[in-house]
Amino acid sequence: MNELRGLLQNNNLKIATAGVPLLADALSDQLVPISRIDWRPAVPGSQEALNRVMADGRRDGANSLALARMLAAGALLVDVRQAKDALGLEPGTFLHAGPPLTWERASGPMRGALLGGTIFEGIASDAETAEKILSSGGIDWEPCHHRDAVGPMAGVVTPSMWMFELLDPTTGNRSWCSLNEGLGKVLRYGAYSGEVIDRLRWMREVLGPLLKLAVQRRNESPAGPIDVQAILAQMIQMGDEGHNRNRAGTLMFLRDLLPDLIESGAANSDVATSARFMGGNDHFFLNLVMPACKLQTMAARNIPGCSVVTVMARNGTDFGVQVSGTGDTWYTGPAEIPVGLFLGSYTEKDANPDIGDSAITETAGVGGFAMAAAPAIVRFIGGTVPDALAATRRMYEITVGENVSRGIPVLEFRGSPTAIDVTRVIRTGILPQINTGMAGRIAGVGQVGAGLVNPPMECFEGAIQGLAQAAPQVG
Amino acid sequence: MNELRGLLQNNNLKIATAGVPLLADALSDQLVPISRIDWRPAVPGSQEALNRVMADGRRDGANSLALARMLAAGALLVDVRQAKDALGLEPGTFLHAGPPLTWERASGPMRGALLGGTIFEGIASDAETAEKILSSGGIDWEPCHHRDAVGPMAGVVTPSMWMFELLDPTTGNRSWCSLNEGLGKVLRYGAYSGEVIDRLRWMREVLGPLLKLAVQRRNESPAGPIDVQAILAQMIQMGDEGHNRNRAGTLMFLRDLLPDLIESGAANSDVATSARFMGGNDHFFLNLVMPACKLQTMAARNIPGCSVVTVMARNGTDFGVQVSGTGDTWYTGPAEIPVGLFLGSYTEKDANPDIGDSAITETAGVGGFAMAAAPAIVRFIGGTVPDALAATRRMYEITVGENVSRGIPVLEFRGSPTAIDVTRVIRTGILPQINTGMAGRIAGVGQVGAGLVNPPMECFEGAIQGLAQAAPQVG
Numbered sequence: 008m009n010e011l012r013g014l015l016q017n018n019n020l021k022i023a024t025a026g027v028p029l030l031a032d033a034l035s036d037q038l039v040p041i042s043r044i045d046w047r048p049a050v051p052g053s054q055e056a057l058n059r060v061m062a063d064g065r066r067d068g069a070n071s072l073a074l075a076r077m078l079a080a081g082a083l084l085v086d087v088r089q090a091k092d093a094l095g096l097e098p099g100t101f102l103h104a105g106p107p108l109t110w111e112r113a114s115g116p117m118r119g120a121l122l123g124g125t126i127f128e129g130i131a132s133d134a135e136t137a138e139k140i141l142s143s144g145g146i147d148w149e150p151c152h153h154r155d156a157v158g159p160m161a162g163v164v165t166p167s168m169w170m171f172e173l174l175d176p177t178t179g180n181r182s183w184c185s186l187n188e189g190l191g192k193v194l195r196y197g198a199y200s201g202e203v204i205d206r207l208r209w210m211r212e213v214l215g216p217l218l219k220l221a222v223q224r225r226n227e228s229p230a231g232p233i234d235v236q237a238i239l240a241q242m243i244q245m246g247d248e249g250h251n252r253n254r255a256g257t258l259m260f261l262r263d264l265l266p267d268l269i270e271s272g273a274a275n276s277d278v279a280t281s282a283r284f285m286g287g288n289d290h291f292f293l294n295l296v297m298p299a300c301k302l303q304t305m306a307a308r309n310i311p312g313c314s315v316v317t318v319m320a321r322n323g324t325d326f327g328v329q330v331s332g333t334g335d336t337w338y339t340g341p342a343e344i345p346v347g348l349f350l351g352s353y354t355e356k357d358a359n360p361d362i363g364d365s366a367i368t369e370t371a372g373v374g375g376f377a378m379a380a381a382p383a384i385v386r387f388i389g390g391t392v393p394d395a396l397a398a399t400r401r402m403y404e405i406t407v408g409e410n411v412s413r414g415i416p417v418l419e420f421r422g423s424p425t426a427i428d429v430t431r432v433i434r435t436g437i438l439p440q441i442n443t444g445m446a447g448r449i450a451g452v453g454q455v456g457a458g459l460v461n462p463p464m465e466c467f468e469g470a471i472q473g474l475a476q477a478a479p480q481v482g
Numbered sequence: 483m484n485e486l487r488g489l490l491q492n493n494n495l496k497i498a499t500a501g502v503p504l505l506a507d508a509l510s511d512q513l514v515p516i517s518r519i520d521w522r523p524a525v526p527g528s529q530e531a532l533n534r535v536m537a538d539g540r541r542d543g544a545n546s547l548a549l550a551r552m553l554a555a556g557a558l559l560v561d562v563r564q565a566k567d568a569l570g571l572e573p574g575t576f577l578h579a580g581p582p583l584t585w586e587r588a589s590g591p592m593r594g595a596l597l598g599g600t601i602f603e604g605i606a607s608d609a610e611t612a613e614k615i616l617s618s619g620g621i622d623w624e625p626c627h628h629r630d631a632v633g634p635m636a637g638v639v640t641p642s643m644w645m646f647e648l649l650d651p652t653t654g655n656r657s658w659c660s661l662n663e664g665l666g667k668v669l670r671y672g673a674y675s676g677e678v679i680d681r682l683r684w685m686r687e688v689l690g691p692l693l694k695l696a697v698q699r700r701n702e703s704p705a706g707p708i709d710v711q712a713i714l715a716q717m718i719q720m721g722d723e724g725h726n727r728n729r730a731g732t733l734m735f736l737r738d739l740l741p742d743l744i745e746s747g748a749a750n751s752d753v754a755t756s757a758r759f760m761g762g763n764d765h766f767f768l769n770l771v772m773p774a775c776k777l778q779t780m781a782a783r784n785i786p787g788c789s790v791v792t793v794m795a796r797n798g799t800d801f802g803v804q805v806s807g808t809g810d811t812w813y814t815g816p817a818e819i820p821v822g823l824f825l826g827s828y829t830e831k832d833a834n835p836d837i838g839d840s841a842i843t844e845t846a847g848v849g850g851f852a853m854a855a856a857p858a859i860v861r862f863i864g865g866t867v868p869d870a871l872a873a874t875r876r877m878y879e880i881t882v883g884e885n886v887s888r889g890i891p892v893l894e895f896r897g898s899p900t901a902i903d904v905t906r907v908i909r910t911g912i913l914p915q916i917n918t919g920m921a922g923r924i925a926g927v928g929q930v931g932a933g934l935v936n937p938p939m940e941c942f943e944g945a946i947q948g949l950a951q952a953a954p955q956v957g
Binding site: 276382391417 | 719729730734737751755761861
């Protein structure tokens with residue numbers, strides 16, 4: 008180091024920096040003039056495809072349009088309906104999280120949730136019978152995303168489950184998500200014991216109809232539908248990042264809905280039980296944040312030449328990505344095991360690979376991308392406050408722009424990084440940061456922890472090849 | 483500066499720093515070894531008294547005990563009662579904020595609130611009659627603090643008003659505060675028009691009795707009384723500082739109380755109206771934070787030799803301070819006009835000097851002392867995020883210790899600065915930072931803004947003299 012001492016006191020020094028901005032920022036803070044050069048080696052094997060995509064004259068405009076559409080999308084809670092009505096989900100057809108998947112390749116928690124769904128729908132009365140039906144093709148299933156729905160963790164939706172229905176008034180698009188069951192032994196984490204099925208039945212018989220009544224009453228009131236995007240913007244001011252932490256969002260949802268629930272004419276004991284159920288689950292609002300985020304990315308779909316990611320989703324085996332410029336093509340790679348903290352005596356050996364459609368939050372610029380807004384959660388996933396700030400700052404490197412309506416307080420209200428650009432991921436090698444829950448790898452176990460995870464680079468390598476093929480032929 | 487260039491590269495340099503730690507921190511960050519000397523010139527005229535108090539061998543132990551008692555104090559919401567029952571407030575007797583005050587010296591908003599209270603209690607039917615009664619000694623009034631109660635802004639409490647009753651289970655102490663009326667044209671900001679009185683009547687006839695029913699039902703349930711200190715700890719994780727921002731606290735209070743309110747047997751239309759009233763006022767929970775903070779400082783009262791502040795309160799004319807080692811003696815000085823942002827077309831000319839018992843929040847280590855926990859509010863009072871961090875950091879200079887149960891996320895969960903030490907204020911010249919609302923100076927106007935204010939140094943100059951007189955005679 009000694010020969011470097013005094014280096015910065017040479018006033019004629021010309022400094023060019025490349026890569027992550029840590030060095031540049033440190034020098035800049037000391038009033039040293041620098042030139043920031045945006046250069047990094049591309050991910051190996053992708054350089055040719057990247058060149059072709061970068062040469063596509065449509066890309067800049069297409070990406071700006073995608074960002075503008077994502078920022079303009081709204082999300083109003085317009086109804087609560089059963090999946091058979093809302094999505095036309097036929098008897099014997101289920102939805103699940105992530106890209107398409109066969110029974111043979113399905114992980115423990117995905118199998119557990121499908122088993123539970125089969126029992127819940129009355130198609131089988133026990134797990135053994137359910138497994139025979141599922142493994143012999145007696146049930147059809149497809150990704151939630153194929154019906155513009157999203158499901159956390161296993162994301163299993165069956166026809167009689169109640170769904171939040173959200174409307175984007177800008178595009179007229181609609182998206183759906185089931186009701187959150189709470190934590191621990193719940194279907195979405197692959198548990199399917201009697202208590203799990205009993206809770207789902209109570210949600211079908213009591214909670215769902217009550218929410219429908221309250222939402223309808225609210226929609227007919229002068230206040231109009233609950234604005235999920237507005238609550239999401241507020242959450243970011245209140246320590247939530249919208250994926251692993253939804254405490255403030257859940258509280259604001261309760262504040263906004265409960266008066267109409269009280270006046271709905273439902274039995275007060277059911278209303279109070281429902282209020283306690285929702286209020287006792289800080290994640291209840293996640294199932295409204297997710298379809299709100301889906302509406303944002305739906306607005307950015309199918310723009311020719313656009314390299315913005317519109318879906319990131321995991322089925323517990325594969326991680327899948329969709330990109331605006333290549334429509335509904337899935338680019339997949341193996342789902343990774345999250346890194347974080349475990350409940351009780353569970354360890355990494357008990358954890359299933361990454362699962363769930365909830366990475367739609369990061370795809371829309373919250374969750375791990377807004378980690379700096381939620382320093383209080385870093386302790387629950389084994390990190391520090393500077394880690395949280397660094398995570399958000401890193402995401403600015405791979406996104407098209409910022410969402411000013413989601414100003415992050417500690418970053419002096421800088422907007423959250425929004426619209427992941429495949430070319431930036433390939434050029435920088437920086438992968439999207441995802442906050443997530445961890446399911447036990449054995450069917451029936453339920454949640455074992457929470458932590459951080461990245462998509463496999465294969466998804467983006469596939470996507471850049473797909474974009475290159477879709478780019479105009481040049482030279 | 484040129485002769486200083488390279489100074490820090492002399493490895494044998496010995497650096498001693500004094501005063502605020504900015505220089506010391508900057509050097510320390512650059513791995514320069516430093517010695518921090520805790521020396522500053524004392525506030526002029528107070529050196530002799532300060533010397534005497536500093537020589538009091540009881541002080542260190544007494545201050546540590548005061549801090550420990552403040553941290554150990556709890557706050558359970560055990561009842562909602564009318565002031566006549568809870569405080570034995572006799573007909574024709576009112577309470578008010580701050581130190582004692584005559585009608586002649588009372589400011590516009592204090593007079594307005596006393597006028598409104600007189601009309602609300604049916605003692606007068608119009609403002610003219612009320613003023614004659616008040617100015618001729620027809621009503622008795624005394625500070626809220628004289629009855630272990632606290633009142634925001636004018637803090638006027640009349641016998642038929644409902645009060646939250648909080649219990650500290652550690653000491654058995656109780657404290658009280660009225661119900662929050664909302665913002666704008668409200669009694670506590672000095673407004674007394676028909677709408678103000680009508681709202682107070684609805685609160686007396688409907689809201690108060692409902693809250694009492696719900697609180698009683700909650701207390702008899704397995705969950706037990708609502709723990710206001712626990713909610714306060716959570717708020718600090720959710721962007722509230724407990725004085726100018728109580729949004730998350732209000733939401734958690736609603737979540738905790740509404741189920742029992744729903745099951746209380748009260749008419750659903752009244753329950754829904756009350757839920758909307760409380761949910762529509764982000765400050766509703768302030769009136770629970772204040773008595774919780776009062777219980778903390780009550781626990782630290784009357785410790786011989788202790789230089790910790792136990793009350794900071796303003797009546798719109800005077801700012802008053804009480805100190806543990808001198809019991810219930812008031813040390814007063816002229817209340818200052820806050821600096822901040824104004825509603826609509828109001829300006830500083832419309833603002834009344836500082837008013838209200840709400841500075842009990844800062845006395846207990848939240849409010850302006852926890853400003854770093856609430857960067858989102860700095861915009862509403864005309865500041866920046868770095869200002870918020872600096873405000874909290876500065877308060878560590880004048881406090882005995884930190885409250886680890888109120889970890890401030892952005893400061894890596896460092897506990898909020900707690901227990902103001904009069905000797906540190908005198909030695910450093912740093913005054914406590916108070917966040918506050920601003921009342922219009924004309925009776926009847928209501929709120930005109932929100933901002934920051936300090937106590938006058940006279941309060942602490944008086945307190946150090948009082949402590950010096952109470953110190954053992956030496957030499």
